[in-house]
Amino acid sequence: MKKLSYFIFSSLFSVLVLLAAFSVRPACNFISYQPELPKSLRK
């Protein structure tokens, strides 16, 4: 059970990292709100 939850959460985290990487290039991701881009994603 512990292994399964670790697999699910690590998969979720991978998806979140991928989404963050894709969101770096556009000027804005939202209709009117832009969350602070993490320092690790800034060039």
Add this chain to the structure above:
Amino acid sequence: MYKVDLPRSAAGFLKDRLDLSKEEEEVAAYSLEMIIYGGAGFLLVCVAGWLLKCLAVTLIVLIVGMLLRSFSGGAHSSSPYICILVSIMVVSIFGKLAVIAAPYFSYPALVLVVTCGFIVSLAAVWRLAPVESPKKPISSEKHRRHLRLLSMFFVFLAVAVQASLLLLNPLTQVAVIILAIEAGLLWQTFSITQAGHRFIATVDSIF
């Protein structure tokens, strides 16, 4: 205003479960903010459009505005809740106005609206885009140039779609779609101007 920071709490939960570093937690929180607030905004705009009986038209306004915004940037609310509120009000009202106004537009009037909208949008985008957010600085001059070109390309594309609709379909069927595209384009154009920034700042100060 009462604030619940769900993305930060969820990122904290992931950090504990996966033993993430501080930087990894920030990346997770950033993505979760985009998913949760973006998804909630989209869903609530859809509900507002459905309640006003203009869901499809509201979605056209929203999608045109969002696509142009991804290249041109624009004025920013200080809070995601204000962002969602402004989006619901503006997009659904524009959607409803497009539905109400469409029957009164003749062919020459629509041509005039599309032409004026094209000139205003292109001039504003050429002069002002991309509008940088302090929270997401544009990394290089090359990237800035790309975003400006993509913004201008999108304006051309939107007007090309409007022109094709005008030329190839009966006026009664397409007037509402043309007006919805125009509303999305002009709303986003407004948001990159000084007046747009002042509008968002005024809404921010109210809440």
